[in-house]
Amino acid sequence: MKVIKPGSTIGILGGGQLGRMISITGRNMGYRFVTLDPTPNSPCGQVADLQITAPYTELKAVKALADSSDVITYEFENVDSTITSILETTSFVPQGSELLKITQNRIREKSTLKSFHVPVAPFLVIQSENDIETAIDRLGLPYIMKTATGGYDGKGQWVIKSKEEIPFAMEVWNKAGIDMIIEQFIPFSKELSVIVARNIHGQTKTFPVAENDHINNILHQSFVPARITDEQRIQAESTALKIADSLQVVGLIAIEMFLTNDGEIIVNELAPRPHNSGHYSMDACITSQFEQHIRAICGMPLGDTTLLSPIIMVNILGQHLNKVLDKIDQLPPTAKLHLYGKKESVENRKMGHINFLGSTFEQIDEEIKNLGIWS
Ligand SMILES: Nc1ncnc2c1ncn2[C@@H]1O[C@H](COP(=O)(O)OP(=O)(O)O)[C@@H](O)[C@H]1O
Ligand SMILES: [Mg+2]
Known part of the structure; x- marks a missing residue:
């Protein structure tokens, strides 16, 4: 070995x-x-x-x-x-190229998940302008149009809310020049993510489930542990493990999920790498996602992922960086600042994050609000 x-x-x-x-x-x-x-x-x-x-x-x-x-x-x-x-x-x-091939294309990704009987949002592949119209009957409104490849942080996707927007949707598709899908809009109560590590020898371990808030489709903050029932947690973890095993992942795979209003778990998308919603693990878990990734690809036994403390991870985007630097002396002593060394601070670019540790979310949330950086 x-x-x-x-x-x-x-x-x-x-x-x-x-x-x-x-x-x-x-x-x-x-x-x-x-x-x-x-x-x-x-x-x-x-x-x-x-x-x-x-x-x-x-x-x-x-x-x-x-x-x-x-x-x-x-x-x-x-x-x-x-x-x-x-x-x-x-x-x-060790990660191979097969997993990349699947996760870089939403059509392949969703079809593969369906073949494992993992629930995903109902979708169709747009093959003609007509599909954009008939999608309303099949998937209802609003629906989401997404490019099959190249999207991130909400780029390459459009929410279509009414029949009046159909000509616009057709124009988007005609201009895109690449494959696109239409997805049913899932009314969710929470967005969750689970990161799973699997090493060369097939050993697997999940990280604690994160509860993620997005602003403008960009991750804003992650709460860990997620405020869900034990049953929902077990469901999220077992779905994640099933995906990692079925895909024979080596390294990390991050699984983004919706918790629907009915309490069901639907998988949104996969990322075969460390994930922004796992940055909390750097300061709140015995083993971070980055260490785990290295252990997995290097064939070492996986580390313990036990959560040591409630935590809220907050992203620092370009528009937040100066405020963070101005208030650097006011950060609570339990806050851990991580900056990425990017030269240009551009709006919505991820410049860093802060891991706020504490005993309850209420207390941590108040500390974050008092800083006045993100409001
Ligand atoms: N089918 C859907 N129903 C409801 N919201 C969605 C759906 N698909 C995406 N979203 C929202 O848009 C965000 C970004 O979409 P996602 O598919 O994760 O693309 P990206 O690659 O940009 O992260 C999601 O985190 C979620 O908030
Ligand atoms: Mg996403």
Whole structure:
């Protein structure tokens, strides 16, 4: 059985904050890091041993990343299949390319989940303008149009609320030039997520369920433990484990879910990597999602994921950064600040997060409100 031991080099495709937090954690464990990213001095490049600065599609650079790494991982899912095949032939990619292929396309992702009998929102693939109209009869209104590939933080999706918006929906589809789906709008009471780790040997472990609030489709805050019943928690965890096992995941998989008004769990989407809604684990769990990811891909036993304290994780977007810096001396002593080293602070760009620990959500929430950063 293959174990990649500390001292070895982990290559990361992508130089963003997820790669940065994998590298910071992995360096503590004694691993070395090399990252490939087109932006010089990327968030991950700043803390890695080496950054190869080139486009992800530059084959020579991809080969160089693979040549200098004992094991390769990635921090985003839109990796081209030519790239993964170069990585796989030159280096060790325990996560494989199959999972990427599934999760980078909503049609494949939802069809695969359906084949495992995992509940997903009813959907259809748009094949003609006519489908955009008849979708109203099949899925009702409002419905959500989503691009099959490339969407994130609500980009590439449109909520269609009335018949009057059908010409607009047709225009969007005609302009998009890529596959699109229409999804039934799920009236949910909460959004939840579960991160599961599965290592090369098939051992699995879930992280505590997070309850996520989005603003403008961007994650704003996560509450852990999620305020749900034991039954709902067991349902969320077992659904997540079933997905990880069925897909034979190696590494992490994050599963976004809706808890419907009727108390049912419906899976929204998957991410085969560390996830923003798991950042709480850095300060509130025995093992963080980043350490767990490294353990999983390196073939080590998975760490304990026990939650040590109630926590609210709040994202710092571009528009919040200056306020956070202005109030840095007012942060409670139990707040843990994480900044990603991004040069340009742009509206809605994820610049960092704060993990607020405490004894109750009421108390933590009051501390957050008193700061007046996000209101
Ligand atoms: N079918 C749906 N019903 C209700 N809300 C939805 C639906 N799909 C997406 N949303 C809302 O939009 C957000 C972003 O959609 P998601 O599919 O997760 O795309 P992204 O890749 O942008 O995260 C979700 O977190 C949820 O709040
Ligand atoms: Mg999402």
